[in-house]
Amino acid sequence: MKITIAEVSKHVEEEVTMGVWLANKRSSGKIAFLQLRDGTGFIQGVVVKNDVEENVFQKAKSLSQETSLFITGVVQQDNRSKFGYELLVKNIEVIAEAKDYPITPKEHGTEFLMDHRHLWLRSRKQHAVMKIRNEIIRATYEFFNEKGFVKVDPPILTGSAPEGTSELFHTKYFDEDAYLSQSGQLYMEAAAMALGKVFSFGPTFRAEKSKTRRHLIEFWMIEPEMAFYSFKDSLEIQEQYVAYIVQSVLQNCPVELERLGRDISKLEKIKAPFPRITYDEAIQFLHKNGFDDIEWGDDFGAPHETAIAESHDKPIFITHYPTKIKPFYMEPDPNRPEVVLCADLIAPEGYGEIIGGSERIHDYELLKSRLEDHHLSMDAYKWYLELRKYGSVPHSGFGLGLERTVAWISGVEHVRETIPFPRLLNRLYP
Structure with missing residues (x-):
């Protein structure tokens, strides 16, 4: 048998x-x-x-x-x-028969292992990480299917960019300019206007010259969009979703977590609701803890996010960022237009932002003025603007970076180990 x-x-x-x-x-x-x-x-x-x-x-x-x-x-x-x-x-x-297999039980350097990534995947640790990645993906589909979401696949080649084109890979689409997608969000908003609650899962690309342990050039995102959902509604879905995938990994991957030496007592605490602080409160916290270099209106870097996260044993939402440091499509706070109805979810243990989300602008004139303020092409965004012209509704969404989430849940140091074949600043092989 x-x-x-x-x-x-x-x-x-x-x-x-x-x-x-x-x-x-x-x-x-x-x-x-x-x-x-x-x-x-x-x-x-x-x-x-x-x-x-x-x-x-x-x-x-x-x-x-x-x-x-x-x-x-x-x-x-x-x-x-x-x-x-x-x-x-x-x-x-x-x-x-395999002769002279290059990866032996002895210690190897990271670059050597990355050069042999096609073989390194066979090791016990990498096998465990890939099994946890697979469980997160499986649980993602299960969660959103149970919540009545419809899976929609946005295009990878796009003619415009949700957050500007400075960090996009450019290509020629016959005689037009095209870009590799940095997010499926705009298309998912269109899908939400047709299907109510939708989610996508696919590759995204950032031409960002970063070498940190949190960054990849090509990574995968889960991007839900929800019609008739407020900013508050979206936060509740986010924390339910993250808690769900963590508990699914605990339940279905105990052998893999043990093989990785993961402290599961930290994961067992990950249950909704999650703590929430405003950007203003985060600035005050940082000032009290020795970060005198950060000022209101600055974006947070890895040291700032880590300091905030270390004050909690669950992921923490930082909400209401300044309008000027966030993308054009985010809905301003009606009581305070200098900030937007958005949140970043920061993972514990120094793993940084794993979710970015917001309520989206649903007013036609406001979105049009934002496009103009950001010097974005009205022709390229005509279809996106039209979503506000024909039956616009309040709606919200978010994007979860899969590899950072895998790194956090599995406890590995660098996101390069959380995707089968990582694309890094100086690595396109194998």
Whole structure:
């Protein structure tokens, strides 16, 4: 019977066959221990010299790292291992031998591992991070489907930019200018006017020359937009969503979190509601804590966000930023037009902003004046402006950066480990 490692609990004391790779091995006299993986998990295969034919035992001892195999054996419970099962090997069939595998159990530098990212993905740590990423994606679809949202796919090639073109990748679209999308938001607003509550999940691109541990050139975003939703309504959806994906990872990825050494007690506290402070209060807090360089009207950098986040054990909303430092489409506070109805959600433990969101301007004349103030093309944004012309309604939305969220939940230091093939300032290979 051919099974995967993930299925072994259903086949205790049964003889099974699995397609696997050899992650590592060790032997002690008459026993060989094979660390096996198949993509669904890891299991130890035990080859006892006296229980197998001599050629099988010799084959087990001579196997090289990452050689692919069909391996046959009996599944046994093993309370000594964290996985809980092992395979008592009966036979080994080599599919393809791997010679001189470059990533060995010794320490390697980051650049070396990034050059071999196509192979580094096979390691236990990277496997765990990718499984957590997958669980967050799965839980995202589950959450929004249960809330009645419709999945919509905005274009990746666009003729305009939601936040200006200074950080966009330019390309030629036949005889027109085009850009790789930095956000699907504007198109999602159009979709919300047709379908009510929508969300997208797709790649976005920022031509931002940043080398911090929080930045990627290509990353994935979840972007919901909601018709008839106020700024306050949107904050409630955001905190429910983030709490939901954290709890889903806790429930469904305990092995992966343990493998990464993640302190799950910190994640267990992530339940709605989340604390909220205004931008004004954040400035006051920073001044009291030695950040004399920040002034009202400045945007926050990583040190500022980290200091604010460290005062709480949950993500924290910073609301009502100055209008002048936020994009043109954000609704001004009716009681204080110098600030907008927006919020950034800052993750704990120094992982920075994971969500940016706002209520969107729904008044035609106000949006038109904002476009003019930002010197944006009326022709390029004609369709976007028309959303306010034909049955405009109050509406809100937000965008969650997947890789930063994966980094925070899994506890890894740098976002380059949270996407299969990261695109960084000086890295387009592999």
